[in-house]
Structures are given as C-alpha cells and as structure tokens.
Amino acid sequence: GENVEQHPSTLSVQEGDSAVIKCTYSDSASNYFPWYKQELGKRPQLIIDIRSNVGEKKDQRIAVTLNKTAKHFSLHITETQPEDSAVYFCAASEDDYKLSFGAGTTVTVRA
C-alpha cells in the first residue's frame, strides 16, 4: 500500500515569513495529492490539491509543488498569519477515495 512521510512534524515561523512542508510517497501509481488543514479540535478541511498532470498549483498565499519523478510534493505558505497556525496533513491517492495521510505538521505562527 501507499506510505506517505511528512516533514517536519513541527514548524514555528515568525508572522510574515514563509512555511514549507514536505511529503514523500511510495506508490508511483498515486496521482492525486490533497492538503488538509486541521485547527485544534476542528475537522480537517481541504485547502489545496494537485493532480499528477501539473507540477505546481497556487491559490493566494498557498502553493503546492509536485515532483513525480522523485515522488515528493510540498506545501508552501507565504506571508504567514496567526490564523495559519494549525496541523497540516498531506495525502496521496491513486484515485479520489483511498487517501493515505501523512502524520501531520503542527505549524505555529509567532506574532
């Protein structure tokens, strides 16, 4: 089965700085890579996703890059704000339903 590793497990950044989270996956058949944000005690929510036919996708302050050859993908958050503090999960799937999640990255934005 798919195995997704996520790094770092915790990340502390100064407000306004950038944050980068990296994930690697094992199954070359995976072609869908969503990112979820989970605030403390809340439900995971999709913030951005990328499919294997593109290398980069951007949505305002967040962007995701994908390197299929190396089997890794990354989340980039620019101009971080306190409301970006949360746990971020990457996931990989070869279809839309069987998501394999990483262990999560706790991001803390210092004011």
Add this chain to the structure above:
Amino acid sequence: EAGVVQSPRYKIIEKKQPVAFWCNPISGHNTLYWYLQNLGQGPELLIRYENEEAVDDSQLPKDRFSAERLKGVDSTLKIQPAELGDSAVYLCASSLGSGRGSYNEQFFGPGTRLTVL
C-alpha cells in the same frame, strides 16, 4: 448547506463496553467514509461506502468493529467490546461519489472523541 454531522462529539466508556457513533453525510453525497485518527497522526481509513454498499472494508478490524449504512444515507460505526487502544477520534467524511478518473473532495465531520477507561 449543513456539513457532515456526527454524534456524539465525545464519549467516555469503560473497556469491554459497546459504543456506537452516528454520521449524517452532506445531502446528495453517495460516498461515505469512516476514519480513525490517533493523537498526533493522520486519519486512517476504516471503511468506505458507495450508497449502502461497503466497497472497501479491508482496514476495519472485523472482530470488534462493525458498520452499516442501511438506506444509503446515515451510517453507524460500532465497537463491541471496546478496548483501551480504541481511544481515538473517529471521523466521518463524505463525497459526491467516486469513479475512475473522477476526483471528489472529501468533506469531514467534526469527529467523535472516544476515551476508553
């Protein structure tokens, strides 16, 4: 539009007792998922339903866990008997429907936090 609804939000039980969780997916969503989330970990799929059919239950510990989605809408996940290691958050999610080449966002519920004493 209401999101995925789960109840109860919290449950504390003694080991060996039974427990049940309920999920109401987003209206019109044919696919329903139950996930287990241990502290500090990502969600792990337990079972997936397409309408009333369990199409993937390979990760469900069938000796003690069971699930049903009788009318293809609401779903119940049951544990009997519960063990100490079952303490976790149980998340329900739903999506419009799966199909080869289709990508449907999974919408998660708030989860049920289970504590087994």
